[in-house]
Amino acid sequence: PAIQTPQTSRIFLRGMPTNNKQTVIDLLGVERYNPNSASWTLSSSDQALRRRLLFLTSLIDDPYGSSGRADRVYLAGWTDQALTEFALRGADANTQSETLILLELLAEHAPPPGSVTVSAEQFGWVVRQQQSFGAVTPIGLVMQPGEDAVFEYTPFASAQLARVDRLTIALKEVTSGARIVPVQVWDWDAGIWEGVELVDFQTVISAPARFIGPNNAVRLRVVSDGAGGYLRAGRLVVEQSGVF
Numbered sequence: 001p002a003i004q005t006p007q008t009s010r011i012f013l014r015g016m017p018t019n020n021k022q023t024v025i026d027l028l029g030v031e032r033y034n035p036n037s038a039s040w041t042l043s044s045s046d047q048a049l050r051r052r053l054l055f056l057t058s059l060i061d062d063p064y065g066s067s068g069r070a071d072r073v074y075l076a077g078w079t080d081q082a083l084t085e086f087a088l089r090g091a092d093a094n095t096q097s098e099t100l101i102l103l104e105l106l107a108e109h110a111p112p113p114g115s116v117t118v119s120a121e122q123f124g125w126v127v128r129q130q131q132s133f134g135a136v137t138p139i140g141l142v143m144q145p146g147e148d149a150v151f152e153y154t155p156f157a158s159a160q161l162a163r164v165d166r167l168t169i170a171l172k173e174v175t176s177g178a179r180i181v182p183v184q185v186w187d188w189d190a191g192i193w194e195g196v197e198l199v200d201f202q203t204v205i206s207a208p209a210r211f212i213g214p215n216n217a218v219r220l221r222v223v224s225d226g227a228g229g230y231l232r233a234g235r236l237v238v239e240q241s242g243v244f
Helices: 022-028 044-059
Strands: 071-078 099-105 117-120 123-133 141-143 148-155 165-170 179-188 192-199 200-207 220-221 231-243
Touching: 022 200, 022 220, 148 192, 148 231, 165 179, 165 220, 220 231
Parallel strands: none
Antiparallel strands: 071 099, 117 231, 123 148, 141 231, 148 220, 165 200, 165 231, 179 192, 179 220, 192 200
């Protein structure tokens, strides 16, 4: 079978996707992803690409803008032959086959020497607690007066530092008015919440040992009333700097 690949080969790690179809974009290629059906032509190449787009979008959804690939690596390719033979009896038919082949590759993690930064894209998160009218998540963060939520961030296994020297907490794409946003960080040693302020939506903690839990987890609590009642942000993220 003819394996078709994008003109430029790519290795896709888990990034911070821009929407819930990032995996579809990765598989088709940025230059080939076109959800605007009004612009499709009747050319054979456009129709083949449209079949792939419809096939992928019917199966794939990336909730909260996360592809879920973590630090795993995949090889994707298309073939124009069906892997299973089938026939439509009792009617004329024109068969056009599209098969997607996905292979997970074995990847070896080689930690770099010296000081490194584990970026926000290398963390998973979970909502530990929330008091709100609807779901509150650190992606597309929207909070009303009287609401609060606790988020826990854990770096992927291959991104867990042996020593964390610096912890960064930041709000991205903020649309609320206040430029100083209070956030509480869980002190794993004392078992209490400690308040910090995100000045210009960011703070850096240079002695973070007590805020680093099992597997380098970080737990944050956000209370909307401390931010003026209404909080709107694209993402609440953490980063860690140190050595492997």
